[in-house]
Amino acid sequence: MPRIHFHLQLAELKDKLLAMAALSQQAVESAVDAYLLRDAGICQYVRENETAINSAHREVDEMAYDLLAKEQPMAIDLRFILAVIKINGDLERIGDQAMSIAVRTLELMKSSRAELPVDIAGMKDFAGRMIRAALQALLEGDAHVAESVLEMDDEIDRMNRVAKNDLTVVIQERPTCAEEALQAILVARGLERIADHATNIATDVIFWIRGADVRHQLSLAID
């Protein structure tokens, strides 16, 4: 009977984590929309959303700690709770990156807008796919889906490199656009970091399911 209660609590913990994840995903979507549309209202929304993220983050952490302290879980349940704590941390950092993009957008409001050779919307979509796949892997306990996220990481790195190179040329050739191109480089880098957090989440899902630490042996894990 107590074990049934414990597994209900684990299910509740997972639900709370998924609610936290929804807030983080929403933050990324909104922050990039705010950037692309130069919309101060959406920036304000991202700021309010961050308060909700911080509450959700604390709530998940506290529930995970309570379960560890009171239930003394073994083996796969222990690994699941530890994975939740780490994933929760990554989701919070995804929210932080979204916040940075919103702050950058507010700075850009002051200057006029230039066409830049960078596909921020495309990078957002790709990073969003990585987050969604990582969460699907968590939801379904599917290590193969988690591995697919690890494989996607190279592509976002490539997109970020291309963005940086093309925008550096803009900075050199059109100094009046330098500030804006620099901000675009930092937004692209933020999206690459968000994708890194998705990769961390996928790695934690694999650790939960298989009990193996794949963080420093990604190529082995993908084989």
Place this chain on the structure above:
Amino acid sequence: MPRIHFHLQLAELKDKLLAMAALSQQAVESAVDAYLLRDAGICQYVRENETAINSAHREVDEMAYDLLAKEQPMAIDLRFILAVIKINGDLERIGDQAMSIAVRTLELMKSSRAELPVDIAGMKDFAGRMIRAALQALLEGDAHVAESVLEMDDEIDRMNRVAKNDLTVVIQERPTCAEEALQAILVARGLERIADHATNIATDVIFWIRGADVRHQLSLAID
């Protein structure tokens, strides 16, 4: 008797974490030296050091998991082990940031060198002080020292903002130095992130000692 053995294991876990911390600190020192001296040999050293960091990171995590699984620690011991897992993650990310600085330095080798209005050495020293204070707080279990790290975070943010503003002016006024100024902005930002990880470590030390979550209520914690 088993409890004595358990506390010896906790002490060993702390030692392993401090060894991990030494590797991360060394990585930051070396990466910034490599950047300031444009020294490819030191970059190579940072790369080799990263392999050691990854091994140490895995070792600490595995020992922490084993202790959680086998000893089912309560209250303050549980919080300590959870803090170790989180601090270990931050130390690994400090190592990642050092690696990025080394990679940036190798890219810069191709171009000639310009004088830039930025105090990277000063930022490195300040971030280094924050890491040392956070580790001292961990070593001595001193929440007041940990709080001093939280207070230092504003200063490194300020240094990073000044660096970004001054270097953006360089990018606009001296397009031939744009690439180098951009890399300097990213190195300054890397040091600011390293300092953020020091702040995270300090927060985890406070959580361990006081059992309070100060992450989203820093101002309260400092009062």
